[in-house]
Amino acid sequence: MEHLLAAFLGVVAGTLSAMFGVGGGLIFVPTLIFLGSNTHQAVATSLAAMIPAILVGSWRQTRYGAVRWKDATVIGIASIPTAQLGAAAANDLSNDALRKAFAVLLFAVAVQMAVRALRDGGSSDSSSGPDPPSA
Amino acid sequence: MSRRLSVLIAIGLVAGFLSGMFGVGGGIIIVPLLIALAAYPPKTAMATSLAAILFTATAAAAAHANEGNVQWADAVLLGVPAVFGALIGAAWHQRASTRGIVLAFAAFLALVAVRLATE
Numbered sequence: 656m657e658h659l660l661a662a663f664l665g666v667v668a669g670t671l672s673a674m675f676g677v678g679g680g681l682i683f684v685p686t687l688i689f690l691g692s693n694t695h696q697a698v699a700t701s702l703a704a705m706i707p708a709i710l711v712g713s714w715r716q717t718r719y720g721a722v723r724w725k726d727a728t729v730i731g732i733a734s735i736p737t738a739q740l741g742a743a744a745a746n747d748l749s750n751d752a753l754r755k756a757f758a759v760l761l762f763a764v765a766v767q768m769a770v771r772a773l774r775d776g777g778s779s780d781s782s783s784g785p786d787p788p789s790a
Numbered sequence: 791m792s793r794r795l796s797v798l799i800a801i802g803l804v805a806g807f808l809s810g811m812f813g814v815g816g817g818i819i820i821v822p823l824l825i826a827l828a829a830y831p832p833k834t835a836m837a838t839s840l841a842a843i844l845f846t847a848t849a850a851a852a853a854h855a856n857e858g859n860v861q862w863a864d865a866v867l868l869g870v871p872a873v874f875g876a877l878i879g880a881a882w883h884q885r886a887s888t889r890g891i892v893l894a895f896a897a898f899l900a901l902v903a904v905r906l907a908t909e
Contacts, residue, residue: 669875676839678815699854704869715880721837731845733802741810758907765899772892
């Protein structure tokens with residue numbers, strides 16, 4: 656039963672990941688903690704678990720023509736060293752106020768994106784790539 | 791170095807740092823930054839972000855695996871169903887209107903923010 660729930664949450668995480676271009680850790684990490692991992696193990700396992708889904712999602716999106724691989728490579732490689740810096744900084748500080756400030760910032764970005772989408776309507780993405788292949 | 795390249799590198803540096811620091815994926819940071827700073831259409835930003843975090847996640851997972859923190863049985867239990875989810879998610883992404891997917895993304899982002907604040 657536990658495993659069935661975990662598998663279902665895996666599907667949900669993969670769906671969100673490919674749909675929005677995110678990792679899926681939001682769902683994976685709590686699920687793994689529920690399954691008995693500690694926090695370190697959950698983060699590590701979540702990262703490993705999402706790689707096949709990201710790979711398949713990127714492949715589908717590439718076929719659709721929406722991935723700019725050169726840009727993605729630059730961003731991806733640039734993020735590798737600072738991710739370790741950030742993790743080290745988090746271990747040093749573990750600052751609650753900082754996390755709340757970041758949460759407020761994310762929330763503000765979410766509101767701003769929603770307001771713009773509602774104002775502009777749905778027509779601004781016509782240049783997002785070719786139509787889906789018909790074959 | 792061109793301005794455009796500098797912007798992309800800056801996005802990667804910032805996304806990496808914040809994701810490492812707060813344990814959130816880089817994607818929720820990369821998508822809004824690509825739209826705001828690199829004039830990306832929203833759907834292209836999401837698809838490109840997915841490709842970008844492939845590098846981040848692989849490097850981070852390798853580092854964690856070296857330290858022996860990855861529980862492989864659980865990774866398979868979640869990771870295999872997630873592949874099916876990815877097929878569904880990519881198909882939904884491709885069919886969705888820009889407005890619809892941006893609103894859904896904003897809702898997701900708000901949820902991440904609330905979770906982060908109440909953790």
